[in-house]
Amino acid sequence: MSEFCAEHDRSTRLQAQVQEALAGAQPLGIVGSGSRASLGLVPAGASLSVADHRGVIDYQPDELVIRARAGTRLIELEHLLASHGQRFAADIPVPTAESTLGGAIACGWDGPARSLGVSLRDTVLGCRLVNGRGEIVNFGGQVMKNVAGYDLSRLQAGALGTLGVILDVSLRLAPLPEKQVTRAFAVRREELEDWWPRCRELRPLLSASCWRDGQLYLRLSGRAGALDQVLPSMGGDDIAFDWKALRDLRSDFFGATGLACLFLPPRTPMAIQEGETLLDWEGARIWVRGGNHPELQRAVQDAGGFLRVLRGEAVPPVVAAPDWHRRLKQAFDPRGIFNPAIFSDQFGGGGEH
Amino acid sequence: MSAEALLTELRSRLPAECLLTQREQIAPFECDALPVYCSRPLAVVLAQSEAHVVAVATACHRHQVPLVTRGAGTGLSAGAKPIEAGVLLVTAAMNRILELDRDAMTARVEPGAVNLQVSRAAAPLGLYYAPDPSSQIACSIGGNVAENAGGVHCLKYGVTVQNVVALRVVTAEGQVVLLGSQCLSQPGYDLLALLHGSEGCLGIITEVTVKLTPLPEDTRTLMADFSCVRAASDAVSAIVRAGVIPAALEMMDALAISATEAFCHAGYALDAAAILIIDLDGDPREVEAELLLVEEVLGRSGATRVQLAADDVQRALWWKGRKSAFPAIGRLSPDYYCIDGTVPRHRIGDVLEAIQSFAVNYDLRVANVFHAGDGNLHPIIMFDGREPDVLERVERLAADILEYCIAVGGSITGEHGVGLEKINQMAVQFSDAEIAQFMAIKEALDPQRLLNPDKQIPELARCQEYRALRRSHE
Structure with a gap:
């Protein structure tokens, strides 16, 4: 050690x-x-x-x-x-x-x-x-x-x-995991709602999801024997997506001076007018760069979620009890x-x- | 405090049928499933709604009367034993399943909802509630949260705390607090987790939103026989080391096997020193690959025979045996006492050997049937309560076993809770500073110490007394 x-x-x-x-x-x-x-x-x-x-x-x-x-x-x-x-x-x-x-x-x-x-x-x-x-x-x-x-x-x-x-x-x-593969799919933001149920069908092999710039990235992890059987019929393109850069908030997306993160109940529709977005957690977490933080906080609270500001205009914290x-x-x-x-x-x- | 003033207030705030004060009405509530500890409370309230719970908590707070809450009363550590000068609040009748959410994969239920009923209700959606204590046909979800209950399948799916997303809680002052949400993260302190396993000492649970899990597409069950307990114990570690997390990984020793086989003819090998029962579940192709891996590890670990259940009928039979081990052992012995400790997986063999040698010291027999995958032992001490001094020997054997669990890096309870039963052993597992920290938490959320005040966290003076007593026995 x-x-x-x-x-x-x-x-x-x-x-x-x-x-x-x-x-x-x-x-x-x-x-x-x-x-x-x-x-x-x-x-x-x-x-x-x-x-x-x-x-x-x-x-x-x-x-x-x-x-x-x-x-x-x-x-x-x-x-x-x-x-x-x-x-x-x-x-x-x-x-x-x-x-x-x-x-x-x-x-x-x-x-x-x-x-x-x-x-x-x-x-x-x-x-x-x-x-x-x-x-x-x-x-x-x-x-x-x-x-x-x-x-x-x-x-x-x-x-x-x-x-x-x-x-x-x-x-x-x-x-x-024995094997890990990422597939990319061209998906428009408004089509995502139809994709989340499809993601559920990929459980328990699906291990992460991310959407950005019209591309949905799905990562599958598990036994090689299982993945080899699922992948041929899955569609999409194999891609070397940098999940660690996303996890560690090192991707260029996270470099903005205004950065906030919306945490939402699963499958909550959320229209975001201002700023650029990146989704993970099958849409239950939305990263926004250059957004209007007070407005985002209002919207996310109405939807039963909460906002966390990483950079830029702060919002009052909301904790239970x-x-x-x-x-x-x-x-x-x-x-x-x-x-x-x-x-x-x-x-x-x-x-x- | 004034008992009469409290009862007057309760009468004015609750429907008459909810309030029991007659001796014969109260008698069934004098203990939980550890009946060596019992006492008769001032009154029993059978709450039907959160409003009733708030009324009781507010009244107890106003009149400074201790309040013990219980669900179905299946607890094994006397955590729901009433207090003589106090009120016993029963939430078992608040048993509705309020909402099933297919998209969010959650169920919102009242605290009295029975564990297995939640899974049954969710089954048409292809979902179930994963934690499955042995008492799941009777135990309530509220009680599961209060004890942070485990079960057979927590190795892969986690215990209660990993399967609950939100709670409604009534505080000691009678305020309603909402903790958690459907979001996969929460801002602030993990209050939701703090309430889990707090044994009714920090708040009263009035609603639980549980996470549901997709029913596995495939489940296969293996049974492996071993000619020595040590080899079976080592096989448990070897399976995990091979990178497989079985859905369940249970072990039974020879005494448990013979009792169970006589009781329900599950097809266990009577000449085996130990058997392992292993569930693998999930994607069928993954299950297939892991079956091969596990069979290979079992062979290498010295299993004398490895069988794969031919069909669901055989699977169910093997599990029926495992799940009826307690009543089966009850047939062999006039009385039995089941304890609950956890140890690091690689020490299971050492602990099982130590248990047998301790048992000889007290002239008692111990059967073992337990959650080997997560190192959660359930030694069952068999005895005849009519023998003089036997209770003291049983208690001392149990204390030796639990304290050995601590010595090898484990804990005095994995899933049954401290309650009253293990309150002395808290003094062995924790230092005075740690006990004082627990007390500070208790007093922070329940300053008058009204909620289940005699359970879980011992007074410092009691800790010191107990440590001195143990030293004098050495």
């Missing part, structure tokens, strides 16, 4: 830094590599780096679980897993070669394969963290099923580092030292007490 991942355990130092911050009532901005900064997800005045707290703690391919420290580079983990014929069970974005595991968990983002597979949250089995009392606490574990106590490890996924400093995480893995967010934040971090600005910006921690 060591040939892939450098080993540095900085738990004690990180704990001491949190205790110091507590003593001085000094807020901490937690940062890994900072690779998600351009997506609006890194605290201003970041002051606690977990980037050098790294290394794999436990990986036994039989278990389909890996436990690694928060600062471990995702790319190193991917190489290690691939060398054993495995991958993360979730489709985890890796914005740059420096991007860390801890950052991925804190952001809780999912790539294009999420709609046909599992979410990152679904694959978090355990987590060790420094809480806002300066204690190191461990929840969940390395086993597939575990209902001892509340599920406080999954709660860290998408919490943007507002509940504690993640030290290490155990994630569920999956076998790499904001009061519960405040109470849980208080339960983990009574002095409010972890990423306080992110908490109020993203989870509406400011108003309506």
Whole structure:
């Protein structure tokens, strides 16, 4: 394992830094590599780096679980897993070669394969963290099923580092598919509604979908014997589509100064007037560059979804049960030292007490 | 608190038939499916709607009376045992399936809807609800969420939390909160997951939107016999290592095989030390390829015989045996006690051997029938309750087994929950700081500690006492 991942355990130092911050009532901005900064997800005045707290703690391919420290580079983990014929069970974005595991968990983002597979949250089995009392606490574990106590490890996924400093995480893995093929089809935006039911017929072999510029890209993954029988009658053109560039938001599409993402219930019709669009998750996620964010937020909320702005004009955050967010934040971090600005910006921690 | 004031308020807010206060009316609700723990509550409310739930929660909050919620009462950890000075709220009668959405592949149901009924209702759409606890003919979806129930097919399809997209929850203060949606992502903290497995301690579930799964086009079942338990255990890891995720991967040891075979003649090998029953499902061409792979791995792992079920009749028979293992063992022994722990897959062999040696120490027998694929053990301790001191021996054997699970990197419960049953072992699995963190969560969402307050999370003083007691036994 060591040939892939450098080993540095900085738990004690990180704990001491949190205790110091507590003593001085000094807020901490937690940062890994900072690779998600351009997506609006890194605290201003970041002051606690977990980037050098790294290394794999436990990986036994039989278990389909890996436990690694928060600062471990995702790319190193991917190489290690691939060398054993495995991958993360979730489709985890890796914005740059420096991007860390801890950052991925804190952001809780999912790539294009999420709609046909599992979410990152679904694959978090355990987590060790420094809480806002300066204690190191461990929840969940390395086993597939575990209902001892509340599920406080999954709660860290998408919490943007507002509940504690993640030290290490155990994630569920999956076998790499034997074969993977992408087919492209010329499809106009208004024809997509007819394509989604066809996509359902391709389950369980379909593993991702994406539509952009009049082309629908469908990825099939599975046993070679199965794909070889399905592909001849499927139509479309074989194409080397860069799914990782889409997953990691590295495609040119994502470079815009105004970028937002609409999350919708499945099969929700959504007309978008302004800006350029890219769809994945069989249309349940729509990326918009150069859009009108307040207008998009109104439209998406009417449709039962929500908007996330990555760049450009911000919109007020909408979370379920904001009061519960405040109470849980208080339960983990009574002095409010972890990423306080992110908490109020993203989870509406400011108003309506 | 004033019991009379509470009852007066409940009488004014609820239809008379919903409120039970007479001793003989309450008696059936004194325990869940772990009847060694029972007590009689002040009153039982049979809620028919969310409005009733809100009325009860609001009244209990106003009068500071503890409130325990239960669904069908099939829980195995006494998580739904009433509290004597409290109210027991039963949501079993809220059992409607409100909506089936073919496009979104979801079902919106009331908490009392029975697990298997949801799958039956979805079947005409070619869909089903994947988590299938052994009690699925009786257990309610609300209870499944509260316990984060598992089942035979969670290795591939996940447990309850991976199969629920939204909840309506009534808080300790009587407010209705909506968590989750049909979207495949949610902003903010994963509150939906926090409620799963919270054992009725954080909120009361009044509606559940579950994810439905397409019925697999093809399902094939293999049965492999082994002449030693260790080889069967190692085969489980070898299958996963070969890159196959079976829909189900179950194991039975010799004692469980002989009990079950006598009960329902499933065709199990009576001379085997262990058998594995394996379901492969999905695209027929993939299933075909994986069958070959698994058969090859089983042969290499020392299986003495590998059979493929000839048809659905034989498949159903093999599974009937597996699913009736508990009543079958009940016929061999006047009493039995089923426990629930999880361990890393590659330690299953070690743990099964340890269980047998612990059992000898207490002069008890243990049968094993369990979800081997996800390392979820269900040791069944067989005993005769008429023997003096036997309950104490059973309890100590169970504690030894659970604590061994922790020692090898596992957990004291995979799917049955902590309830009252395993509250002592929480002190072994978690440090004081961790228990205090759980308590802080509880107090954040239920500051008066009214919702199921005596379950799941032990007081710190109790933890310290228990640890001291265990040390004195060593």
